[in-house]
Amino acid sequence: MGNLANPEIVQIDTDILIIGGGMAACGAAYEARAWAPEGMRILLVDKAALARSGAVAMGLSAINVYLGDEDPADYARMVANDLMGITRDDLTYDLGRHVDDSVHLFEEWGLPIWKQPGDEGKSLREGGQPVRSGRWQIMIHGESYKPIVAEAARKALGEENIQEHVQIVKLLLDANHDNRICGAIGLSARTHTVFVYTAKAVLLAAGGASNIFRPRALGEGTGRTWYPPWSAGSTYAMAAEVGAELTMMENRFVPTRFKDGYGPVGAWFLHYQAKATNCRGNLYMTTNQHLLDDYPPYGQSEVPATCLRNHLMLHEMRDGRGPIYIRTDTALQARARLHEEQVGQQRAQALNAELEAHAWEDFLGMCTPQAGVWAGENIEPEKSPSELMPTEPYLLGSHAGCCGLWVSGPADIAPPEWQWGYRSMTTVEGLFSAGDGVGASGHKFSSGSHAEGRIAGKAMVKYCLDHADFTPTPQQSPAQCVDAVYAPVRVYLENKGYATSDAVNPHWIRPDMLLKRLQKIMDEYVGGVSTQYCVNDQMMRTAIDKLQLLKEDARRVRAKDLHELMRAWETTHRILVGEAHARHMLYRKETRYPGFYYNMDHNFIDEHNWKCFVNSKIDPTTGEWRCFQKAHQDLIPKSL
Ligand SMILES: Cc1cc2nc3c(=O)[nH]c(=O)nc-3n(C[C@H](O)[C@H](O)[C@H](O)COP(=O)(O)OP(=O)(O)OC[C@H]3O[C@@H](n4cnc5c(N)ncnc54)[C@H](O)[C@@H]3O)c2cc1C
DSSP: OOSSSOOEEEEOOOOOOEOSSSSHHHHHHHHHHHHHOOOOOOEESSSOOGGGTTTTTTTTEEEEEEEEEEETTHHHHHHHHHTTTTOOOOHHHHHHHHHHHHHHHHHTTTBBBOOTTTTTSSSSTTTTOBBBSSSSSEEEETTTTTHHHHHHHHHHHHGEEESSSSEEEEEBBSSSSBEEEEEEEESSSSSSSEEEEOSEEEEEEEOOBBBOOOOSSOGGGTTTOOOOTTOOOOHHHHHHHTOOOOOOOOBBOOOOEEETTTOOOOOOIIIIOOOOOOSSOHHHHHHHHHGGGGSSTTTTSSOOHHHHHHHHHHHHTTTTOOOOOOHHHHHHHHHHHHHHHHHHHHHHHHHHHHHHHHHHHHHHHOOOHHHHHHHHOOOOTTTEEEEEEEEBBBBBBBSOOOEEEOOOOOOSSGGGGGOSSSSOSSSSBEEEOOOOOOBBBOOOOOHHHHHHHHHHHHHHHHHHTTTOOOOOOOOSOOHHHHHHHTTHHHHHHTTTTTSSSSSSSTTTTOHHHHHHHHHHHHHHHHGGEEEEEEEEEHHHHHHHHHHHHHHHTTTTTSSSSSHHHHHHHHHHHHHHHHHHHHHHHHHHHHOSSSSTTETTTSSSOOOHHHHHEEEEEOOOOTTOEEEEEEEOOOSSSSOO
């Protein structure tokens, strides 16, 4: 048994290593096992407990991508418009044509999916029609969504091939081949153990990034965020460190959500048809509609891009017409009146009670804190509206965001410059990604992340079969791996006697202090809530300078226990992600996402010069960071 000073080292050799246990990782586990020959070893390592880990942890009430009779090309068009024109059609089209199969599997595994009257007993695969809450979304009873999906992955791999509560902190490059992955190192969150994994192929699917920016919820609300607080951007950071190409890291997602509880708005806007108003009761989406004309064609499509909808709301707030309300009251009252007209007052009472129950259930099933806010503030949604608020920025590639890793596209669609042999492989050989990890696409959500994981899983099996003679040989020895992982512990042990208080010591910085400093820099200089998402080039240059100092201090981060050790590594990853974001934003000389951020030095969209991907790469030997443009192509015509 290891201890704080001397952790145990456990070496594990596998063929495929899956990092993460969320939707993408579970999809990859399921699919890889189906294609892998007997004897091919597949190991999944999750920092949390698989049944409830990742962004779906609490459950969901809608699957946001199910195409049914829709055309994958239309899906690709929708994603492109929502992300202001710069997405990879090869990736989105490929996802669109595969995603439904994952949803069919979810239903077969036991996920209850709402059906149209008369189709209740019919599965989707048999042609049962789902209840849609939007063109692409279907309603589910999803409290147990993640346990259901996790169980299938667990059964596919076998209990012995799943490790929970192990946080991967670094990827390992191969000693004998340039630019080739050969494993990873991680730490146990339960015992003092450092795991050194070797693998032929690695899937990095550790989710997106929250808590890079100072969150709106501070003090007693600390820890309350929209994207999961445990999503530390490890996917982007670990990949960047080994030299993988990042793409669109300037993109961010600033969701407008129920204020303070972060309750989702999708079901309210799409299913209940609720409207949003300013303090005077005006429908600002209508009164401000002309502002959308500043951003053709993205503002003028049937559903304007998400960032532009924020843009209209921020305009109201800046002009002093907040708070912004979501009219749950008028939406539910309108439904109640409709019920009365349809079935009479007496029967309508029962239907209305059911409607209100659904409204609560929507939150109790997927965002309990919002139900807490309603209860705590005596808000009865059928009687009074709730406030909306744009949140702090998040970085992700699977929801309404498109930052992430640059990956190889599907052989039958991607142009030669967008494919290099194995679907979903990053620019580092043998390193794959999916879900939040993959950039330049977006709008995959839960079902799409699972489907993308499956696509990657299959490709990884092929990669392993094609490289059967590869013997992974890490550049670092196991002892060097331990030194790296436990460095924050060494800082603590070597200096703990220096000061009388454990809290303050000139020889170290605590992980929570490090995180707060990162969040302050990002908030104040990179367009957080305190500047109403406004930045300029000088602010971002200042941020990058300050982040270099922060990185110096991060070498002195301390860990007095396993909890702090996890936090130390999470924050280290977050700092790199924050830097990537600032560097990409500074490089792009336009404001591509008004409503998510405004670069006041270039507060316009420049289709001529900047309708391109911004990619970046760290040289793993020198640490030098380089941003560059990559040409964009429309593979699917967008003017239909
Ligand atoms: C509030 C909210 C509401 C949403 N609503 C919907 C909705 O209504 N419908 C819908 O379809 N989708 C919805 N989504 C989107 C959906 O949840 C995500 O798109 C999807 O979960 C992303 O999958 P992923 O596998 O990439 O990441 P995740 O599911 O987040 O999984 C990441 C995994 O990586 C693990 N991990 C992290 N770091 C490490 C590490 N260092 N080492 C090992 N493991 C690590 C985590 O424990 C986790 O298992 C919502 C998301 C959120 C946050």
